[in-house]
Amino acid sequence: MRVEVLGGGPAGLYFGILMRKAFPDAAITVRERNRPRETFGFGVVFSDETLGFLDEADAESAAEIRARFRTWSDIRTWFEGEWTVSTGHGFSALSRVALLEILERRAAALGCELRFEDEVRDPAVFLDADLVVGCDGVNSLVRERFAESFRPKVELGRCRFSWLGSDWPIDAFTFLFVESEHGLFQAHAYPYDGERATFIVETHEEAWRAAGLDGASDAETVATCERIFAGHLGGHRLIANRSLWRRFPTVTCERWRHENLVLLGDAAHTAHFSIGSGTKLAMEDAIALVAAFRAHGSGDVPRALAAYEEARWLDVAKLQRAAQTSRRWFESSRRYRAQAPVTFTFNLMTRSKRITYDNLRARDPELVAAVDREFRRAWRAGAHAAGGADVGEDFQLGERQGVAGAVGPSGVAPSPSPFNESRSQLLETEKVEDGLPAPPPIFTPFRARGLVLRNRIVVSPMCQYSAVDGEVGDWHLVHLGSRALGGAGLVIAEMTDVTAEGRITHGCAGLYERAHVAAWKRIVDFVHRSSRAPIAIQLAHAGRKGSMLHDWSFTDRPLTAAEGAWATLAPSPVPYDPSGPPPKAMDRADMDRVREAFVRATRWADEAGFDWLELHAAHGYLLSSFLSPLANFRDDDYGGALENRMRYPLEVFRAVREAWPAAKPISVRVSASDWFEESGAGTTAAETVVFARQLGALGCDLIDVSSAGNVPESEPEFGRMYQVPFAEQIRYEAAIPVMAVGAIQGADHANTVLAAGRADLAVMARPHLADPYLTLHAAAGYGVDVEWPDPYFPAKPRRGR
Ligand SMILES: Cc1cc2nc3c(=O)[nH]c(=O)nc-3n(C[C@H](O)[C@H](O)[C@H](O)COP(=O)(O)OP(=O)(O)OC[C@H]3O[C@@H](n4cnc5c(N)ncnc54)[C@H](O)[C@@H]3O)c2cc1C
Ligand SMILES: Cc1cc2nc3c(=O)[nH]c(=O)nc-3n(C[C@H](O)[C@H](O)[C@H](O)COP(=O)(O)O)c2cc1C
Numbered sequence: 001m002r003v004e005v006l007g008g009g010p011a012g013l014y015f016g017i018l019m020r021k022a023f024p025d026a027a028i029t030v031r032e033r034n035r036p037r038e039t040f041g042f043g044v045v046f047s048d049e050t051l052g053f054l055d056e057a058d059a060e061s062a063a064e065i066r067a068r069f070r071t072w073s074d075i076r077t078w079f080e081g082e083w084t085v086s087t088g089h090g091f092s093a094l095s096r097v098a099l100l101e102i103l104e105r106r107a108a109a110l111g112c113e114l115r116f117e118d119e120v121r122d123p124a125v126f127l128d129a130d131l132v133v134g135c136d137g138v139n140s141l142v143r144e145r146f147a148e149s150f151r152p153k154v155e156l157g158r159c160r161f162s163w164l165g166s167d168w169p170i171d172a173f174t175f176l177f178v179e180s181e182h183g184l185f186q187a188h189a190y191p192y193d194g195e196r197a198t199f200i201v202e203t204h205e206e207a208w209r210a211a212g213l214d215g216a217s218d219a220e221t222v223a224t225c226e227r228i229f230a231g232h233l234g235g236h237r238l239i240a241n242r243s244l245w246r247r248f249p250t251v252t253c254e255r256w257r258h259e260n261l262v263l264l265g266d267a268a269h270t271a272h273f274s275i276g277s278g279t280k281l282a283m284e285d286a287i288a289l290v291a292a293f294r295a296h297g298s299g300d301v302p303r304a305l306a307a308y309e310e311a312r313w314l315d316v317a318k319l320q321r322a323a324q325t326s327r328r329w330f331e332s333s334r335r336y337r338a339q340a341p342v343t344f345t346f347n348l349m350t351r352s353k354r355i356t357y358d359n360l361r362a363r364d365p366e367l368v369a370a371v372d373r374e375f376r377r378a379w380r381a382g383a384h385a386a387g388g389a390d391v392g393e394d395f396q397l398g399e400r401q402g403v404a405g406a407v408g409p410s411g412v413a414p415s416p417s418p419f420n421e422s423r424s425q426l427l428e429t430e431k432v433e434d435g436l437p438a439p440p441p442i443f444t445p446f447r448a449r450g451l452v453l454r455n456r457i458v459v460s461p462m463c464q465y466s467a468v469d470g471e472v473g474d475w476h477l478v479h480l481g482s483r484a485l486g487g488a489g490l491v492i493a494e495m496t497d498v499t500a501e502g503r504i505t506h507g508c509a510g511l512y513e514r515a516h517v518a519a520w521k522r523i524v525d526f527v528h529r530s531s532r533a534p535i536a537i538q539l540a541h542a543g544r545k546g547s548m549l550h551d552w553s554f555t556d557r558p559l560t561a562a563e564g565a566w567a568t569l570a571p572s573p574v575p576y577d578p579s580g581p582p583p584k585a586m587d588r589a590d591m592d593r594v595r596e597a598f599v600r601a602t603r604w605a606d607e608a609g610f611d612w613l614e615l616h617a618a619h620g621y622l623l624s625s626f627l628s629p630l631a632n633f634r635d636d637d638y639g640g641a642l643e644n645r646m647r648y649p650l651e652v653f654r655a656v657r658e659a660w661p662a663a664k665p666i667s668v669r670v671s672a673s674d675w676f677e678e679s680g681a682g683t684t685a686a687e688t689v690v691f692a693r694q695l696g697a698l699g700c701d702l703i704d705v706s707s708a709g710n711v712p713e714s715e716p717e718f719g720r721m722y723q724v725p726f727a728e729q730i731r732y733e734a735a736i737p738v739m740a741v742g743a744i745q746g747a748d749h750a751n752t753v754l755a756a757g758r759a760d761l762a763v764m765a766r767p768h769l770a771d772p773y774l775t776l777h778a779a780a781g782y783g784v785d786v787e788w789p790d791p792y793f794p795a796k797p798r799r800g801r
Contacts, residue, residue: 001026001298004126007136008032008114011265011282013103015133016112017058018290023298028112033119036104037097040242042165042199043192045093045173045276053280057287064102068094070191074172077345078232080337084345088363091173093192099279123261131301132261133289135282138249140267149258150268157248157272158331160208162221165239166199168232175348177333180228183207184334187229188274199238200273201225202330208245218243248272250324256312257305264289269316271323274330275352281319288312321719326352328725335732339757340378346371347756353720357440357751369437371755376438379445439784441754442747442775446489446761448701448737450663451534451611453489453761455786456754457775460741460765461492461538461614461669463508465550470500470510471519480523483768484531485789487775489761491527492536493520495616496605498597501566502541502622505550506559511539511601517608524609530789536612537605538669539656541594543622544570544583544631545709569594570625571632571639571648576712585634594622595652602659613660615653618671619709623649627691628674628683628710642687650694657699667739668695669704672726675714682710685726692734703730704739704763721749728758739763747778 005012054062069092123142134142176187188200218240256263265282292308329351361368446453466475497503546568548556558580559565570583617623625631674682705727708714723742731738740759750762779786780797788796
């Protein structure tokens with residue numbers, strides 16, 4: 001078998017080594033344009049968990065690599081004039097030159113032919129080999145030459161960075177966030193041998209230009225960066241090596257193979273340097289490719305290449321996602337300037353979501369305890385919310401608070417409650433004093449207007465499709481009642497429609513008939529009587545997503561006339577489901593009627609005793625479809641520019657706010673993005689920031705941040721906590737408290753989001769379907785003493801039992 005390897009970096013060399021081990025007869029030529037060990041970059045860092053794969057693949061080179069490693073376990077962060085140290089991490093690094101030297105020696109010893117100073121100019125000339133491996137790095141010629149097959153995409157990061165070295169003697173991963181006269185400069189530094197450290201400098205475009213670094217030579221880069229970081233370097237030097245300022249290119253390819261040619265490493269995919277995994281990915285690619293040949297034999301190249309791609313793409317995609325998230329964090333780091341150093345450090349540690357609150361707590365309990373204390377302190381000082389609405393105060397948790405309390409909304413005392421009995425000994429740990437251990441952030445209360453939530457876990461609204469003619473019944477009583485008993489800080493009842501035509505399905509809940517008020521009141525009264533959870537209603541109109549048949553496989557389709565279809569309303573006469581009839585484009589009379597229906601439902605919701613109201617302006621329902629240019633094609637004052645698309649939703653909000661008691665909070669659920677952020681074709685996060693600001697000015701207390709739903713073509717990047725970045729953007733840019741929702745998979749994620757300052761409340765839907773007692777279970781898991789419903793008291797976990 002004749003193999004041509006184009007590029008002699010870690011991917012190519014490691015592939016050569018492993019392939020010769022697996023197929024000693026293979027004739028392998030590695031073509032590298034540079035001279036031996038003439039390379040860019042300084043050190044290469046690996047996190048602890050990445051090392052096992054090296055031992056398994058080739059123990060000889062792994063032993064040599066290990067022998068050259070510098071290892072450490074601390075991450076030190078300089079922010080706002082303070083060092084914060086996090087421990088319990090495991091890192092190893094070595095110089096890139098040393099790594100290449102080891103791999104080159106081993107490849108040559110195993111019989112690979114290494115041809116240095118051999119620049120490949122046309123990869124096509126090698127296609128007569130049995131196998132061609134394109135591993136010529138981030139600017140791959142091979143990838144460009146066969147771009148039609150690989151269909152590559154390159155997304156450039158917003159920051160500028162330069163890869164430098166230093167003789168700064170550090171013994172930990174070191175992040176420096178330094179405010180210069182030009183703006184924020186951040187350094188990612190780590191030791192890689194006894195004398196040297198990698199020192200990557202990253203900054204925002206404006207600061208980079210202001211510092212005169214556009215077009216800077218290596219010497220100028222060094223001089224400027226030495227000046228900016230002089231306070232830390234203490235006279236030590238920075239070193240350049242073709243340290244051009246670049247924007248990080250994230251490379252993705254739809255395919256990694258073309259006939260007998262395959263891409264490996266940076267040529268196929270890149271991962272931002274802030275997660276230090278590019279070399280690992282490149283070497284893992286080599287392992288997977290050789291494993292595919294082992295499995296399928298050297299005689300069936302296409303099959304082996306297909307198997308390689310199949311085996312690798314998911315892991316690579318996951319890592320690239322984490323790297324993108326990490327890159328974006330550094331691009332947005334300026335927004336965290338007001339955070340306390342310990343919070344900022346937690347935020348930094350958890351930025352890519354690979355480390356969560358619980359992970360970090362296991363690694364570094366002291367740091368997380370400090371984060372908890374700071375969270376509690378900030379709440380008590382009223383300093384939490386970006387918008388300032390979360391006014392902290394020292395209140396006694398033993399007393400029922402706010403409008404969900406002992407006096408009902410209409411001034412009538414609710415029926416006797418088991419919670420009227422004082423059980424202050426169980427609540428002692430909830431009354432945390434400054435300086436003492438604080439519970440995890442989810443157990444810190446939250447105030448909105450006259451209401452105090454005992455904790456920050458929220459049950460997300462979930463349609464139950466079990467109402468009859470809009471009227472809720474026993475199912476809803478048990479469903480909502482058990483979630484309230486489960487200890488959540490707030491329970492939001494499902495999407496409740498303000499008119500009959502505003503329902504999605506025949507089974508949707510409504511508040512459009514008088515009789516609906518009593519049905520809801522029964523549930524609200526139960527929740528108030530039996531739990532400390534306030535309960536919210538989510539008022540909605542389904543718009544063009546109405547008149548659907550619900551089935552329990554959750555694949556709804558438009559109702560037929562025989563099934564009782566009804567006419568729907570929307571901003572424009574375009575159906576959501578192309579197979580359905582077009583909705584009626586609303587005229588002014590329709591708009592007035594629907595707005596008044598929202599107002600009537602608001603008054604009735606107050607009468608039923610709800611503590612909180614959420615206006616549903618998400619998921620493609622009526623208000624959401626007014627906001628989205630993918631559903632709103634009007635050419636009057638309610639379509640076109642954002643200002644016009646917001647007009648009707650804001651009109652409805654204003655009317656609802658006026659009708660809702662001043663002491664009770666209102667949140668608005670939004671689809672922050674239609675997920676066409678690049679083209680800007682749909683609602684964008686930036687537009688939603690503008691909408692959120694306007695809502696805030698009109699008296700909205702929180703934005704509940706969801707996404708998508710306006711058109712079936714939206715493709716959300718699903719993943720853990722995937723909508724949190726939108727929530728965070730709105731929180732900081734619109735200066736309003738937010739609830740985050742979407743794949744927050746339990747208390748650990750909720751704490752991660754809250755402790756980092758990404759949201760004020762953590763909302764969970766499906767986790768609460770699986771576990772109504774999620775909050776009580778979380779409290780038991782963290783050893784936090786919270787109140788249990790009296791009848792369940794015997795089952796409450798107690799210390800020493
Ligand atoms: C600032 C920065 C910091 C980084 N830090 C880390 C880190 O700490 N840890 C980590 O794991 N990764 C890190 N990386 C990523 C890492 O450098 C790459 O992911 C890794 O080197 C990829 O290996 P590769 O073999 O695919 O590509 P490369 O290492 O780029 O090797 C490609 C080789 O192909 C050669 N070549 C290119 N074109 C031709 C041609 N036409 N003909 C012949 N030869 C050619 C090049 O000279 C080069 O030697 C960092 C990257 C950057 C930008
Ligand atoms: C069965 C079900 C019903 C839902 N009904 C509603 C609803 O009535 N209103 C709403 O805004 N979102 C609704 N959603 C969306 C959820 O509130 C939530 O935003 C989404 O499920 C993501 O959160 P999760 O990952 O915690 O499930 C529903 C979700 C599910 C699973």
